[in-house]
Amino acid sequence: MTYRLPSLNTLRAFEAAARHLSFKTAAQELGVTPGAVSQQVKKLEASLGIDLFRRLPHGLLLTEAGETYLPRITQLFEDLTEATEEIAPKLNAKKFTVGLCTRAKAALPARWPNGGDDLSAHVREVIQTSNVDLVRTGEIDCLIQLGGGPYGDLTVAALAKPGGTPLTFVCKPALAECRQSKAILESLQAHVPRSTKAEGL
Amino acid sequence: MTYRLPSLNTLRAFEAAARHLSFKTAAQELGVTPGAVSQQVKKLEASLGIDLFRRLPHGLLLTEAGETYLPRITQLFEDLTEATEEIAPKLNAKKFTVGLCTRAKAALPARWPNGGDDLSAHVREVIQTSNVDLVRTGEIDCLIQLGGGPYGDLTVAALAKPGGTPLTFVCKPALAECRQSKAILESLQAHVPRSTKAEGL
DNA sequence: TTGGAAGGATGAGAAATTCTGAGTCTCCCC
DNA sequence: GGGGAGACTCAGAATTTCTCATCCTTCCAA
Numbered sequence: 001m002t003y004r005l006p007s008l009n010t011l012r013a014f015e016a017a018a019r020h021l022s023f024k025t026a027a028q029e030l031g032v033t034p035g036a037v038s039q040q041v042k043k044l045e046a047s048l049g050i051d052l053f054r055r056l057p058h059g060l061l062l063t064e065a066g067e068t069y070l071p072r073i074t075q076l077f078e079d080l081t082e083a084t085e086e087i088a089p090k091l092n093a094k095k096f097t098v099g100l101c102t103r104a105k106a107a108l109p110a111r112w113p114n115g116g117d118d119l120s121a122h123v124r125e126v127i128q129t130s131n132v133d134l135v136r137t138g139e140i141d142c143l144i145q146l147g148g149g150p151y152g153d154l155t156v157a158a159l160a161k162p163g164g165t166p167l168t169f170v171c172k173p174a175l176a177e178c179r180q181s182k183a184i185l186e187s188l189q190a191h192v193p194r195s196t197k198a199e200g201l
Numbered sequence: 202m203t204y205r206l207p208s209l210n211t212l213r214a215f216e217a218a219a220r221h222l223s224f225k226t227a228a229q230e231l232g233v234t235p236g237a238v239s240q241q242v243k244k245l246e247a248s249l250g251i252d253l254f255r256r257l258p259h260g261l262l263l264t265e266a267g268e269t270y271l272p273r274i275t276q277l278f279e280d281l282t283e284a285t286e287e288i289a290p291k292l293n294a295k296k297f298t299v300g301l302c303t304r305a306k307a308a309l310p311a312r313w314p315n316g317g318d319d320l321s322a323h324v325r326e327v328i329q330t331s332n333v334d335l336v337r338t339g340e341i342d343c344l345i346q347l348g349g350g351p352y353g354d355l356t357v358a359a360l361a362k363p364g365g366t367p368l369t370f371v372c373k374p375a376l377a378e379c380r381q382s383k384a385i386l387e388s389l390q391a392h393v394p395r396s397t398k399a400e401g402l
Numbered sequence: 403t404t405g406g407a408a409g410g411a412t413g414a415g416a417a418a419t420t421c422t423g424a425g426t427c428t429c430c431c432c
Numbered sequence: 433g434g435g436g437a438g439a440c441t442c443a444g445a446a447t448t449t450c451t452c453a454t455c456c457t458t459c460c461a462a
């Protein structure tokens with residue numbers, strides 16, 4: 001029995017676009033251009049023979065079919081993530097290589113990321129740099145700097161520092177929600193006033 | 202969010218290979234070469250960082266991780282099929298694997314099912330065989346042969362060929378009315394005289 | 403012991419798919 | 433009317449995937 005399923009990768013484009021109701025934002029999350037998302041979604045719609053989105057002049061709306069499909073596809077990806085982590089816990093255990101610029105380093109406790117917080121489970125190495133391109137190349141997983149951004153293709157979380165440039169955390173969109181990012185952000189928040197905001201997501 | 206999921210298409214190769222415990226058979230089901238399946242599975246294993254199969258001298262065995270993964274991935278594809286059929290009921294998600302016996306092949310145009318009729322939307326693969334048991338096991342969805350039948354448990358449509366053994370189309374009753382069967386029968390009828398009849402239904 | 407068959411691995415090149423980048427269009431808002 | 437946003441299109445580039453040919457190991461039979 002061979003099933004003619006939709007090309008699985010087009011489902012990723014659909015799922016992200018439907019969640020954001022925007023090809024552009026979905027593209028940022030997926031790390032591709034909006035054109036690519038548009039083409040993938042179009043391909044999915046063609047293979048299903050139905051429309052999933054209503055293209056409005058300013059933005060998107062899901063069709064009835066799209067509304068029905070989205071939660072099931074989202075669930076699918078969650079199941080896959082769960083099943084995958086179950087057999088390959090290493091994936092989640094990946095430790096971050098962190099870029100830290102000189103001024104951000106000065107704004108943090110001397111021995112950060114060691115010391116009070118235990119980030120050893122999430123951070124493999126800290127490199128002194130302020131080059132955001134290293135995030136793009138993957139040489140570092142995130143960059144902590146003072147100010148900077150927004151970068152269209154990267155996710156930025158800014159930790160407001162009253163009366164000064166905010167400390168910012170930059171990473172690829174795909175890494176924004178992972179536990180490593182969360183742990184690092186949490187640690188950073190413990191050392192600067194609260195009130196964070198995310199841009200470019 | 203979708204942090205480093207395995208490339209979704211490699212999961213197809215894994216799922217088929219694990220079900221058959223054979224790259225070769227999986228390749229037949231997927232309509233590609235064994236080398237392609239081997240490469241896809243290897244890629245999946247590399248991306249997960251663990252082995253899913255134990256390669257034995259004569260065949261495959263799942264590792265413990267593979268055993269755990271398989272039912273969850275199979276379930277995933279079933280869920281996807283179900284969700285997809287729900288929103289696109291017109292789409293019968295399955296492409297047929299067709300069995301064609303040598304003599305029936307000779308009675309059809311040389312390039313059938315390609316050529317004039319476009320059966321590519323309904324036929325995944327054509328296998329040369331005259332073994333009706335493959336229909337029962339589901340390894341093929343229908344069998345086209347000269348004569349044969351009736352088979353109590355299978356549906357047979359015979360396309361009369363004046364002065365010769367009729368060309369017959371054999372499938373499970375459940376598949377007799379689906380669009381794939383209809384499209385194939387229609388194509389067959391275009392190449393032999395009319396007057397069909399169904400038995401065993 | 404040898405030869406053949408079966409199944410998987412491998413690697414180069416071909417084929418197919420997917421992505422990018424530039425340009426276009428429509429609509430909204432000022 | 434003009435500028436901005438977001439989606440679409442298309443050609444070509446980049447990447448991925450597949451095929452094809454070949455190799456390797458093991459099993460089995462003579």
